[in-house]
Amino acid sequence: MRKSRSRLIRLAATGVLLAASLPAPPQTKINFSQLAKDVVLARVEDVPRKNMERQRKVEDLFAKAGCGDLVSEQKVSRSDYSNVICRLPGETEEVIMVGAHFDKVERGTGAIDNWSGASLLSSLYESLAVKKRRHTFLFISFCDEELGLVGSDFYASHMSKEDAGRTEAMINLDTLGLSPTKVWVHRADKNLVAALASVAHSFKLPLGEVDVERVGSTDSESFAGKHIPRITIHSLTQETLRILHSDADTLKQLHSDDYYDTYRLLSGYLAYLDETLEPRTTGK
Numbered sequence: 001m002r003k004s005r006s007r008l009i010r011l012a013a014t015g016v017l018l019a020a021s022l023p024a025p026p027q028t029k030i031n032f033s034q035l036a037k038d039v040v041l042a043r044v045e046d047v048p049r050k051n052m053e054r055q056r057k058v059e060d061l062f063a064k065a066g067c068g069d070l071v072s073e074q075k076v077s078r079s080d081y082s083n084v085i086c087r088l089p090g091e092t093e094e095v096i097m098v099g100a101h102f103d104k105v106e107r108g109t110g111a112i113d114n115w116s117g118a119s120l121l122s123s124l125y126e127s128l129a130v131k132k133r134r135h136t137f138l139f140i141s142f143c144d145e146e147l148g149l150v151g152s153d154f155y156a157s158h159m160s161k162e163d164a165g166r167t168e169a170m171i172n173l174d175t176l177g178l179s180p181t182k183v184w185v186h187r188a189d190k191n192l193v194a195a196l197a198s199v200a201h202s203f204k205l206p207l208g209e210v211d212v213e214r215v216g217s218t219d220s221e222s223f224a225g226k227h228i229p230r231i232t233i234h235s236l237t238q239e240t241l242r243i244l245h246s247d248a249d250t251l252k253q254l255h256s257d258d259y260y261d262t263y264r265l266l267s268g269y270l271a272y273l274d275e276t277l278e279p280r281t282t283g284k
Helices: 037-045 051-065 111-118 120-128 150-157 161-166 190-203 219-226 256-276
Strands: 012-016 071-075 082-088 095-101 136-142 167-173 208-211 230-234
Touching: 037 111, 037 120, 037 256, 051 071, 051 082, 051 111, 051 120, 051 136, 082 120, 082 150, 095 111, 095 120, 095 150, 095 219, 095 256, 111 120, 111 167, 120 136, 120 256, 136 150, 150 219, 161 167, 167 219, 167 256, 190 230, 190 256, 219 230
Parallel strands: 095 136, 095 167, 167 230
Antiparallel strands: 012 208, 071 082, 082 136
8 A cells, every 4th residue: 555645644434335235246157266265375474575575476376376377577667676467368358457566665574565465366366267257357466556656557557548448447455454355435436346345245245445545545546547447455444554554564463364255255256247347438
């Protein structure tokens, strides 16, 4: 999470999303593989300390999850690091992008912000790769988010008009496992939020709304100018805000049950989006 320099920081929390008041998801069969809890936790618990080590570890996790030859690097100007991209080819060129930055600030281990998100990408890839998808999924671990969204800005700026038009959603993961799953509703596409709430309700998993724009920014915002529907999933609350960019950012802060529930929710959510998202007409 790219933290604001403002000293006056307050999270806007509007309570638990009332998914029960939303229409139930259509009777759509969604297929995905749910990895065992110990597998998912082993990936987040092995926390590299240096940013280059984190980049290499993301690549290694993707390879071990089966992405292999479909892992690539995008060298980012103004950075010593690269964006790491794992591509899951689909039946169409319509894209669902799933992103999480791998870099950390100097203080703390960066286990929560944001190894919790970066290490989860490989598990989500593995969950979806059990069958041919309608959409092409791009799992992208961005560099230098903490320096001002450098990696995601670079990626967005190099998207062609056609690339942006084919991208139906950007799902951003940042700072997970501090509490049950939260969503930044104020900056999110309302249809993506409604779909997430409906899946959470169907799976009987918790989902809360906590808006974080007064805390700072995150990689989803790099894609606003491209008019790509976006959503950021996180776990911040007013009580856990102190952990950001501090020596307290360690694995001790990770609630394993909450983290695994977030993985379960996201696996089902991405499979559901794959079945239900239709090509959008942007007019751009």
